[in-house]
Amino acid sequence: MSENIIKLFIKKGFLLDKEMLDFFNQLENEDVANGILDKIQASSGEKLITRSLINNNLDKIKPVFNELDNEKQKLVERFFVNVSVSVEVKKETRIENINPKERRVIKKTIPSKIKVLSSPIVQDQKLEVKDFVRHFRNRYNFFKKILQERTELEGLTSIDKISVNRAFSIIAMVTNKSITKNKNLILEVEDLTGKTKLLITKTKEEIFEKSKEIVLDDVIGFKCSGTRDFLFVNDLFYPDSCLDNKKRLNEEVYALFISDIHVGSVNFLEENFTRFIKWLNGEGCNEEQKEVLKKIKYLFVVGDSIDGVGVYPGQEKGLAIKDIKDQYKKLAEFYKKIPKHMNIIQCAGQHDAVRVAEPQPPIGEDFAESLTKIENLYLISNPGLIEIEGGEQEGFKVLMYHGASMHGLINEIEELKLSNAHHTPAKVVQHLLKRRHLAPIHGAAIYIPNPLEDSMVIRQVPDIIATGDLHKVDVEVYNNILIICSSCWQSITPFEEKMGNQPDYCKVPMLNLKTREIKILDFE
Numbered sequence: 001m002s003e004n005i006i007k008l009f010i011k012k013g014f015l016l017d018k019e020m021l022d023f024f025n026q027l028e029n030e031d032v033a034n035g036i037l038d039k040i041q042a043s044s045g046e047k048l049i050t051r052s053l054i055n056n057n058l059d060k061i062k063p064v065f066n067e068l069d070n071e072k073q074k075l076v077e078r079f080f081v082n083v084s085v086s087v088e089v090k091k092e093t094r095i096e097n098i099n100p101k102e103r104r105v106i107k108k109t110i111p112s113k114i115k116v117l118s119s120p121i122v123q124d125q126k127l128e129v130k131d132f133v134r135h136f137r138n139r140y141n142f143f144k145k146i147l148q149e150r151t152e153l154e155g156l157t158s159i160d161k162i163s164v165n166r167a168f169s170i171i172a173m174v175t176n177k178s179i180t181k182n183k184n185l186i187l188e189v190e191d192l193t194g195k196t197k198l199l200i201t202k203t204k205e206e207i208f209e210k211s212k213e214i215v216l217d218d219v220i221g222f223k224c225s226g227t228r229d230f231l232f233v234n235d236l237f238y239p240d241s242c243l244d245n246k247k248r249l250n251e252e253v254y255a256l257f258i259s260d261i262h263v264g265s266v267n268f269l270e271e272n273f274t275r276f277i278k279w280l281n282g283e284g285c286n287e288e289q290k291e292v293l294k295k296i297k298y299l300f301v302v303g304d305s306i307d308g309v310g311v312y313p314g315q316e317k318g319l320a321i322k323d324i325k326d327q328y329k330k331l332a333e334f335y336k337k338i339p340k341h342m343n344i345i346q347c348a349g350q351h352d353a354v355r356v357a358e359p360q361p362p363i364g365e366d367f368a369e370s371l372t373k374i375e376n377l378y379l380i381s382n383p384g385l386i387e388i389e390g391g392e393q394e395g396f397k398v399l400m401y402h403g404a405s406m407h408g409l410i411n412e413i414e415e416l417k418l419s420n421a422h423h424t425p426a427k428v429v430q431h432l433l434k435r436r437h438l439a440p441i442h443g444a445a446i447y448i449p450n451p452l453e454d455s456m457v458i459r460q461v462p463d464i465i466a467t468g469d470l471h472k473v474d475v476e477v478y479n480n481i482l483i484i485c486s487s488c489w490q491s492i493t494p495f496e497e498k499m500g501n502q503p504d505y506c507k508v509p510m511l512n513l514k515t516r517e518i519k520i521l522d523f524e
Contacts, residue, residue, distance in 0.1 A: 008033060014040075015048045023051075026075055027068075035064035113297075114343060114378070117397065118385040120359040120455040122448045135449030136217075136442075140173055140192065142457055143219035143436065146239045147171045153221045153237065160193035162228040170231075172196075174218045185211050187233075189222075198222060200233045207235060215412045217442050218435060241433040241461045242479035247396055249389055249513040255298040256521075257509045259402070259468025260488035262351065263334075264327035265307035266320045267491040272506040276523045277337050296510075298388055299342050302468040302486055303349025303402030305331055305363075311351050318493065324353050324367055332370035340376050347382040349402040349468060357446045358404065358439060359383060359455040383438055385460060389513060396513060399462035401438050403469035403485075408444025422501055425485040426476035429467055433458070433478055464511075471496070471503035475518055482516070484509050 005024045009016045014037060016024075024033050036054070039061045040046065046053050054061060065076050125131075147153060153169035162168070172189035180186060185208065187198040200211045211233070214220070221237040262268050282290050306327040307319060321327045335344060348360040353367035362379040365372050371379065380386065383401040387394075406428045410416045413431065421427050432438055436458040439445040447456065464482045471488040487504035496503060506523040 004030060005033060009037070009049070013047065017048065017050050019051055020049050020054075023075075027072060029068065029072065032064055032068065036061055039064060111343060113389050113391065113395070114345070115387040115390055115395070116378075116380060116384070117387055117460065118383075119362065119381040120383075120450065121361050121381060122359055122450045122455055124355065124448070127449065131449045131451065134451055135454055136173070137192065138450075138452070139437070139454040139457060140219055142454070142459070143239045144171045144191075146436070147219070147221040147237065150221055150237055152235065153223065158193040159189075159191050159196050159228065162196070162231075164227075167223070167225050167234070169221060169223050170196075171219065171221050174214055174216055174220065177214060177216065185214075187211075187214065189220075194228075196228055196231055198224065198231045198233050204234070207233060210236060213413050213415060213431065215409070215441050217440055238434045239436040240479070241436050241458055241481060243461055243463065243481055246477075246480045246482075246516060247394075247463045248516060249396075250393070251514060252295050253298075253389060253513045254292065254296040255300065255388070255396075255398075255511045255513060256296060257300045257302065257466050257484045257486050257511070258489070259302035259349070259466075259486035260304040260471055260490060261301070261331065262304060262307040262488065262490035263331045264309075264319055264321040264324075265490055265493075266318050267493055268307070268320065269489050269491060269506060272523045273334065273489050276506070276508065276521075277334055279521075279523070280338055280342065293339075294341075296342055299338065299344045300398065300400060300466050301344060301346035302400050302466050303347055303382055304351040304468060304488075305346060305349070306351060306353070307490075308351035308353065312495075325370075328353070328363075328368040329370045332368075332374060335371070335374050335377055338376070342376065344374070344377040345380065345386055345398075345400070346371075346377065347380050347384050347400045347402060349382065350404055356404075357448045359448070359450075360402075383456065385462065396464060397460060397462040399458065399465045401432075401465065401467050403467040405432070405439035405441070405445040405456075406467070406470060408439075408441050412441060412444070422470055423472055424474055425467060425470040425472050426474040426478075426483045428470075429465060429483045429485065430476065430478045433465065433481060433483075436461075471501065473504045473507040473509065473520060475509060475520075482511070484511070484518075 005021065008030060040057060065073060148156060155168035157168050157170060159170060170191065172191045174187055174189050176188035178186050184202055185200040189196060189198060200208055202208050219239065222233050223235040224231040224233055226232045261273065279285065280293065282293055285293065309322065309324045316322060321330060338344060348354045348363050350356055352363055354360045354363060360382040362381050363371060371377060383399060386398045388398060389395040406425060409428055409431055410421045416428060438456040438458065439447060462481060464484060466484045468486045470485065472485060473487040474485040476483045487507040489506055492503055508521040508523065510519045510521055
């Protein structure tokens with residue numbers, strides 16, 4: 001290990017004293033050593049790595065240590081002064097079922113009625129073709145297991161074992177689609193054993209209509225006949241998401257859903273948002289409304305809480321607050337006024353101060369320190385899965401996804417494009433649920449492939465899926481899954497006007513978790 005560490009430091013142009021060489025040898029982690037060098041290089045002109053230099057730059061270097069296991073973190077804490085790499089999480093925080101590779105240190109105790117089921121963190125990395133291959137293999141294998149349970153898919157076989165002209169089924173990923181001169185559809189598909197072509201003819205009207213919504217990279221179960229060179233499709237099935245029943249609580253608890261606040265924009269509807277905050281505090285409410293306010297326990301904020309900086313060319317002309325940290329400080333001023341019995345759960349969006357590539361990590365201290373200090377605010381990744389009101393009975397699983405992929409899906413599916421589904425986002429979400437994937441089309445949204453599993457796959461079917469991004473309020477139920485799409489707190493922008501988008505302003509869906517009744521509160 002010593003030789004590798006020395007070579008790494010020489011390659012980067014650094015010197016290493018004996019004390020630090022011993023530390024890195026005990027740490028046995030070249031990635032961490034590399035990360036420390038990058039942080040030192042960015043923040044200091046020093047070339048000799050010593051213990052005192054690390055101590056002087058701990059505030060910048062500490063995040064590098066967070067990926068270490070417990071034993072290695074204890075080594076770090078023994079070696080350096082004033083450092084606590086991880087904060088002990090009490091039993092009542094109940095962070096469960098998170099893949100160890102996705103675990104993020106939560107720096108506050110989470111109420112017992114809230115569980116973070118999934119908050120995926122995929123580190124920025126140099127990507128190679130093999131990373132995408134592994135990513136798609138993982139996706140295919142997950143959906144294959146689900147589709148294998150479908151009783152309709154009789155005689156399941158792999159593509160390399162197709163030999164005779166008989167009825168059978170395959171599970172395959174769509175790699176290409178084209179229309180023949182006779183307006184029939186040809187699909188090129190593959191599984192882990194080979195490739196083939198499928199023909200869907202107009203004469204089978206029901207199947208042909210279903211096939212119109214097929215997009216590239218869909219994993220579908222096909223009932224077929226024919227030979228390996230060319231197959232005829234008799235039916236097709238998606239992995240799909242469904243629940244056996246609609247969940248309800250035994251007691252009356254309310255949850256609110258908002259997104260796209262866009263604090264910092266000249267179009268931010270501050271007066272309306274202030275009216276919302278005052279309402280949460282009971283100002284101007286009658287006694288009946290005040291009783292409801294006592295039972296509001298959750299406020300979900302589904303991304304784009306601020307307008308950001310440099311999100312698109314020329315954005316600075318539309319900013320009232322031009323410093324991104326100041327935008328978060330302004331947002332924090334609002335959050336601090338929200339009653340403490342209301343838990344605020346927020347994921348990121350494309351305008352927030354995190355990378356654009358999905359899964360987006362939680363908003364952090366680097367730009368939003370003012371948010372991290374708010375006691376009843378919990379920041380998770382985008383997408384993120386939360387369970388609320390769990391205990392003796394299973395709670396509500398809420399999947400939060402801002403929704404960057406929805407634009408691409410609208411452009412690729414004829415039904416959505418013709419119906420201008422930007423105005424009815426719940427229809428788009430239904431297609432995501434049908435595919436059990438939040439960004440099914442490669443290239444339609446920016447993402448980072450996860451070496452372990454596709455982070456955008458819907459592994460656990462949620463009771464509620466909450467989205468934003470399209471600035472339209474919409475509520476639907478799909479296979480007992482409640483879809484809640486939120487409006488915005490920003491008046492129409494020149495870009496939206498150009499695109500013909502008509503946003504909904506200041507509408508807040510309020511869900512009664514006992515009755516499942518939804519009211520749309522209007523603060524416009």
